[in-house]
Amino acid sequence: MTSPIQPQKPIGILGGTFNPIHHGHLRLALELYERLDLAEVRLIPSARPPHREPPSISAEMRLAMVKLATEDATGLYVDDRELLRGGLSYMVDTLESLRQEYPHTPLFLILGMDAFMTLPHWHQWKRFITLAHLLVVRRPGKILPMVHIMRDFLNTYQVRSVKELLHQPAGHVLVQEIPALTISATQIRGLIANGKNPHYLLPESVLNFIHTHHLYL
């Protein structure tokens, strides 16, 4: 008799500049961790994001803030592979290195619907689906106009239930509706630059770090 293969719990991957990390990121990660019964969510700071201006704060500082924010968090971990790797931080390289480390584990690359729409501009984006599942997060009721190429992509790869993702390490897209907190790093940087108080938008420990190092003034 063959024993049924137990699916491994998936690992969620949340990349970002985290300049700085805030409660919008943390709530998103925790909601997905609990709702989809993930093994963990990895927050992966982008050292040198290829498709945006270089962040105003060094990668080491941004990493330090993600470490502080996840210190006591259940299920959320920081992953510094993009800093260790050096060069431009291409997501395809990150997925490849995670896949080498975890050959059989389902990997869920977490992307907002807006980011999903921009995928054709990402380096080697068509390989993502061979390395991971895509977990596309949409705000309830928010329907974005779908560019043709991504509509076709969704028609090809979308599944309706997380169960369909558990028995394969990669290859499908799942859309999840998550109510987003309307917080952005841009808003926090703007508040600080204007002498306003960003309290309650981000963890206290991160705010203390920002003040100690005189960031975003």
Ligand code: ATP
């Ligand atoms: P910035 O304002 O500098 O563009 P940001 O706040 O959008 O930054 P990023 O580091 O670019 O933060 O975001 C990383 C990931 O977290 C992205 O996938 C983004 O869609 C998601 N995200 C950012 N803010 C929120 C939020 N308030 N709720 C849910 N997801 C968020």
